[in-house]
Amino acid sequence: MREDFIHYVWQHQYFDKADLRTAGGEKIVVLKPGHRNADAGPDFLNARLRLGDVEWNGAVEIHLKASDWQRHNHQVDAKYDQVVLHVVLTHDAEVDRTNGSRIPVLALGPRLGPELLARYQALADAPATAALPCAPLLGQVPEITKIMMAERALLERVEAKADAVAALHERLGHDWEATAYHALMAAFGFQKNSEPLARLAKAVPLAVLRRHRHDQRQVEALLFGQAGFLVENDETAADAYIQDLRREYEFLRHKYDLGAPALACTSGTTCACGPPTSRPCALASWPACCTPAPPCSTPLLTAQSRGGAGRVF
Numbered sequence: 001m002r003e004d005f006i007h008y009v010w011q012h013q014y015f016d017k018a019d020l021r022t023a024g025g026e027k028i029v030v031l032k033p034g035h036r037n038a039d040a041g042p043d044f045l046n047a048r049l050r051l052g053d054v055e056w057n058g059a060v061e062i063h064l065k066a067s068d069w070q071r072h073n074h075q076v077d078a079k080y081d082q083v084v085l086h087v088v089l090t091h092d093a094e095v096d097r098t099n100g101s102r103i104p105v106l107a108l109g110p111r112l113g114p115e116l117l118a119r120y121q122a123l124a125d126a127p128a129t130a131a132l133p134c135a136p137l138l139g140q141v142p143e144i145t146k147i148m149m150a151e152r153a154l155l156e157r158v159e160a161k162a163d164a165v166a167a168l169h170e171r172l173g174h175d176w177e178a179t180a181y182h183a184l185m186a187a188f189g190f191q192k193n194s195e196p197l198a199r200l201a202k203a204v205p206l207a208v209l210r211r212h213r214h215d216q217r218q219v220e221a222l223l224f225g226q227a228g229f230l231v232e233n234d235e236t237a238a239d240a241y242i243q244d245l246r247r248e249y250e251f252l253r254h255k256y257d258l259g260a261p262a263l264a265c266t267s268g269t270t271c272a273c274g275p276p277t278s279r280p281c282a283l284a285s286w287p288a289c290c291t292p293a294p295p296c297s298t299p300l301l302t303a304q305s306r307g308g309a310g311r312v313f
Contacts, residue, residue, distance in 0.1 A: 058084035225249030228261035
């Protein structure tokens with residue numbers, strides 16, 4: 001059995017919690033199992049537990065055997081002094097902090113159901129070539145459960161997106177125009193490139209971009225310049241169009257005291273928003289922000305269909 005299985009069991013509390021007690025007989029109530037720690041230190045942080053009559057906030061460390069604590073030298077590592085519970089499959093040793101204080105141990109071995117263990121063994125025995133080891137178990141899941149899980153995942157995804165827009169709206173001073181601009185800039189990057197395009201939105205404020213919406217050349221200079229595409233090199237030295245944009249960008253950058261370019265890219269390389277110039281080029285021709293009217297959010301808020309919203313772009 002692998003240790004990450006015990007991590008999974010603890011995280012989701014998939015064990016018998018009836019009369020839950022430490023190896024020393026102290027009653028345990030799990031108020032919050034904590035969250036997984038991907039860095040050095042205990043496996044779970046910010047756990048809340050009631051041991052006896054005392055509520056503890058701290059870390060949880062997980063091992064297959066309690067003696068693994070000494071084998072990993074946690075007894076001399078101060079990072080593990082915050083551990084309030086040692087969760088193990090088998091309790092075969094007592095463990096202490098660096099100051100010698102004893103850490104309570106919870107042995108999960110007797111509390112794991114046979115069905116859970118059988119499923120784990122089936123997954124562990126799956127061929128290494130299996131793309132999805134749990135695929136053979138899918139047929140055991142009732143159809144209504146699959147539908148409910150799919151609907152739940154969809155709702156959670158929509159809610160997460162809505163929460164992100166709401167947080168952005170608050171961060172931008174409850175300005176819906178700026179919110180639409182930042183959100184749509186990030187959306188132009190799709191999944192892989194949304195973060196670089198979000199940085200570009202910060203680097204080119206909407207107020208500045210709208211001030212020059214009548215002049216496509218100035219819009220392109222602002223976006224390409226702040227994206228870092230107007231650098232001087234041998235490839236662009238003889239390009240009149242790029243030289244013209246560079247001059248315009250330098251003027252506008254000083255006029256509005258713009259910061260450093262948002263993307264560490266050059267027009268001759270592959271970068272995070274590649275192909276390098278495709279995203280800013282599309283943004284420069286985006287009618288919602290580059291024409292006098294309407295404002296960025298108006299066409300989206302008044303669209304009566306998906307096709308109507310699509311025509312904004």
